[in-house]
Amino acid sequence: MPSSIERTAWLREKRRLAEERMDTLFAPSYDEYWGATLNSTHQRFIRQLVDLCHLQGSILDATCGTGKYWSIILNVGIDQSQGLLFCTRSKFPQVPVKKIVLQEIRYQRAFDGIMCVDALENVFPEDWPLVLYNFHQALKSQGYLYLTVKLVNNNEIENAYQVGKTLGLPIVWSEWVHEEGYHYYPKLEEVRDWIESMHFTVNAEKTGDGYHHFLIQQK
Numbered sequence: 001m002p003s004s005i006e007r008t009a010w011l012r013e014k015r016r017l018a019e020e021r022m023d024t025l026f027a028p029s030y031d032e033y034w035g036a037t038l039n040s041t042h043q044r045f046i047r048q049l050v051d052l053c054h055l056q057g058s059i060l061d062a063t064c065g066t067g068k069y070w071s072i073i074l075n076v077g078i079d080q081s082q083g084l085l086f087c088t089r090s091k092f093p094q095v096p097v098k099k100i101v102l103q104e105i106r107y108q109r110a111f112d113g114i115m116c117v118d119a120l121e122n123v124f125p126e127d128w129p130l131v132l133y134n135f136h137q138a139l140k141s142q143g144y145l146y147l148t149v150k151l152v153n154n155n156e157i158e159n160a161y162q163v164g165k166t167l168g169l170p171i172v173w174s175e176w177v178h179e180e181g182y183h184y185y186p187k188l189e190e191v192r193d194w195i196e197s198m199h200f201t202v203n204a205e206k207t208g209d210g211y212h213h214f215l216i217q218q219k
Helices: 004-033 040-053 083-092 127-137 156-166 188-197
Strands: 059-062 076-079 097-099 111-116 139-150 200-208 212-217
Touching: 004 083, 040 059, 040 111, 040 139, 040 212, 059 127, 076 083, 083 097, 083 200, 127 139, 127 188, 188 200, 188 212
Parallel strands: 059 076, 059 111, 076 097, 111 139
Antiparallel strands: 139 212, 200 212
């Protein structure tokens, strides 16, 4: 097992590199390769969130990227990538956006709903409870949160884990780190435990378009 000091330093560097790679490598062409397609399951859950929050409800798009889903929702966006937010501001100058990482959200009872779509696979296992806690704090009473969990074959996860261990990386099971970037794919049972521990209840869930979708509500 890696020491806690070794792993903490390694994770800090992975987070720094992830932000740097997004700003320099991916942001300039993000819309061309990833921003054009709106998957049907994602759209359906986002529309459910919007309906639950009513027309005048405020919704935070956490990890908004370049505003991929803003044909459906236009409220407030945050992202850790300054490069992506630069693109977002040029497309949606009327929408307030801020550079904030999920682990450092400080909003208090500010939103009727939050969506965090196709992004939590970038969050370290140690940070999942913190991120859900931050979402809980940012929501108004009985607010709604829509989140997605990327689904990956267990054999692929095992192969990635063995490669990482062979390289001497301080990884844990379900982390995928040997291809320059970072991803963590938790088991759905683990996600449900985190949801419960952070005082949310599951209103709806469904598998579709490569993700498991959760629509949950603050208790």
